[in-house]
Amino acid sequence: MFKYFISILLLLSCLLSTAQGENEIKNDSLIYQQAYGLRAGIDLASLIRTGIDEDYTGFQILADYRMSKRLYVAGELGAESLDKTSERVDYKTSGSFIKAGVDYNFYQNWLDMDNMIYGGARLGYATMSQTLHRYDYNIDNNYFPVFTNVVDREFSGLNMIWLEIQFGFKVQVLNNLYLTANLQLKRRLSEKTPENFDNLYAPGFGRTFDTNDIGVGYSYGITYRIPFVRK
């Protein structure tokens, strides 16, 4: 867990150092218009992982809509499938998820810049099915031969609801084209678990842990803003 706090600290320190650089620019009396509108794009992190990790397929759409100077309504929609082999349990989880919430921009833009260093909050919901492929028994001796159980037990209709906070940035690289990246910290609120088994992975939430309700994740992607209005 500590690693993620370090990442957040790094992020915050970047925020400070960038802000210092900008202070030298003098404000002037010209009024620059700000673009408002829907911004949508795709998550490259899941696409790249789909390409390099043969056990994973995933796709995610990112979107936000500017409500005011600093506040955005934001959300993600996607699907994931993970085929996981571990020491005692092999399983496959696949399903889809939706996240909805807000982003708040902490970054002070100058002139006609349109960048964000933001904190976001989301409520996430995933619906998935999980298949247990193989499992071992937890045994404290080897007097009897240890058998591994190969099955194909599918549990469908599972779901999970979680609360998520994000820290990240959205930077305009070309006119209306943005690069975005964030780190996510999640806490599971409720879930429907399979009988005599557990949700080991949830789309959009990531892997779960045996001992707590925390989840972590990241995403980076490219988005395009359709500017409806300029203010």
Add this chain to the structure above:
Amino acid sequence: MNKFSCILLILTTAVLCGSCEKDDLCTPDQAVTPRLVIEFKDLLNPLQNKAVDRIQVQEIGSSTFAPLNTDGSTTLSNTESISIPLRTDSSRTSYNLILTEDGVVNSDNIDFNYILGEAYVSRACGFRVVYNNLVAVQTVETTGNQWIERVIIVEDQVTNNTDVHVQILH
């Protein structure tokens, strides 16, 4: 320029964090498949523990002796209780309980029958087996003398290592 080095730093950190997650560990105190705990009692006074001189336990057909405690000892002397594993792939485990007393070896056979059940423990530990409806059947010997006089099921649900499941009166 500053901003782009910053972006690079965050991306690198994110990728590193994603790839070096440790798998949860299965620690020994987490729920394990229970063993059958047997206590030795005095036939004349069943409330009284009565230690056995030297005991070994062997599954019928096996060439090795079963572990009798968590250390894995296969021979115990002057002990009042043993805990032995049960098969996880069959609803019967047939054991010879071999007592050595004053240099005389006496082997008695008991069949333990049960209904297998399985319970999920955790991602790291996998599943464990629990044994329900435990029944013990002692094979009657027509010749020779049996050292085990009675086998009593105290707890027919074998779900942990702290309960005593079977009492043997001798």
